[in-house]
Amino acid sequence: MTFETIQYEESDGYAVLTLNRPERLNAFTGVMHAEIREALDKVAANKANRAMILTGAGRGFCAGQDLNDRVMGDDDAPPPDLGHTLETLYNPLVRTIRALEMPVISAVNGVAAGAGANLALGGDLVMAARSAKFIQAFCRIGLVPDGGGTWLLPNLAGRAKAMAMAMLGEPVSAEEAERIGLIWKVVEDDDLMTEARKLAARLATQPTAGLTAIKQLITAAGSNSLDEQLDLERDTQQRLGRSHDYREGVRAFLGKREPVFKGE
Numbered sequence: 625m626t627f628e629t630i631q632y633e634e635s636d637g638y639a640v641l642t643l644n645r646p647e648r649l650n651a652f653t654g655v656m657h658a659e660i661r662e663a664l665d666k667v668a669a670n671k672a673n674r675a676m677i678l679t680g681a682g683r684g685f686c687a688g689q690d691l692n693d694r695v696m697g698d699d700d701a702p703p704p705d706l707g708h709t710l711e712t713l714y715n716p717l718v719r720t721i722r723a724l725e726m727p728v729i730s731a732v733n734g735v736a737a738g739a740g741a742n743l744a745l746g747g748d749l750v751m752a753a754r755s756a757k758f759i760q761a762f763c764r765i766g767l768v769p770d771g772g773g774t775w776l777l778p779n780l781a782g783r784a785k786a787m788a789m790a791m792l793g794e795p796v797s798a799e800e801a802e803r804i805g806l807i808w809k810v811v812e813d814d815d816l817m818t819e820a821r822k823l824a825a826r827l828a829t830q831p832t833a834g835l836t837a838i839k840q841l842i843t844a845a846g847s848n849s850l851d852e853q854l855d856l857e858r859d860t861q862q863r864l865g866r867s868h869d870y871r872e873g874v875r876a877f878l879g880k881r882e883p884v885f886k887g888e
């Protein structure tokens with residue numbers, strides 16, 4: 625299957641989705657949203673996929689909404705309905721990635737701005753090239769961080785940093801992003817995709833159902849009390865305790881051999 629605005633491949637137990645409008649720093653258009661949606665359906669439909677990498681082609685990861693689609697007419701022209709855009713495009717995208725039953729690696733190859741920054745930060749394991757930067761560009765055009773930004777920023781980096789990033793819209797370097805807990809780690813530019821692929825291939829051999837449950841529980845912790853979280857851990861562990869991969873993990877440990885997980 626060929627796409628116009630993204631690249632999609634599957635190999636070695638993982639999928640790679642590359643945003644591919646490098647001349648516009650991979651900014652989102654309606655076509656790109658539709659193609660990402662189609663690719664994510666493919667990722668989920670193929671049980672052989674047990675991890676996914678999200679990255680960008682060229683020198684940017686993603687510059688957010690393509691503002692060429694938002695050219696303002698005269699003041700009498702009806703304004704765009706951005707609520708509808710979020711409801712139908714950005715919010716489903718964020719929810720779909722969060723709900724994917726496998727770890728999602730963001731491999732941030734360059735500048736990530738606006739909704740592009742929050743798409744990157746919404747990944748489960750976020751790696752960034754040393755030259756990458758994160759910009760909450762929304763305030764520069766009178767908007768609020770979307771794509772989950774107002775939730776992600778305070779949860780990841782705390783209120784003080786969230787406020788400064790969202791209100792000032794200044795670039796945050798990959799190193800600073802790692803330091804403040806916004807991302808997992810920085811890697812050298814030339815090593816980014818090698819490292820991301822190595823990680824995805826490793827994750828693809830792991831207990832995928834367990835990793836998916838970790839993703840769900842850590843997400844739920846953002847709004848749950850400790851009591852609620854303890855209940856959720858009990859119920860999840862009860863379910864996982866009946867799984868193939870739990871049995872295999874214990875047998876392999878006791879048998880002093882490498883486990884062979886099925887992801888179930």
Ligand code: T3D
Pocket residue numbers: 647648649651687688689690691692694706709710735737738739740759761762765767770
């Ligand atoms: O509208 C809705 O649906 C609501 C949802 C909104 C979600 C959002 O994401 S709102 C935020 C939108 N994004 C931005 O405001 C970021 C705009 N871009 C920039 O500020 C800068 O381009 C960057 C800081 C990201 C990178 O700067 P730099 O100097 O490295 O690159 P550049 O020269 O500005 O960009 C390179 C080209 O990409 C350039 O085109 P040109 O001049 O070579 O023909 C530039 O216009 C284009 N480009 C970059 N970002 C966008 C874009 N074109 C359209 N839309 C963009 N967002």
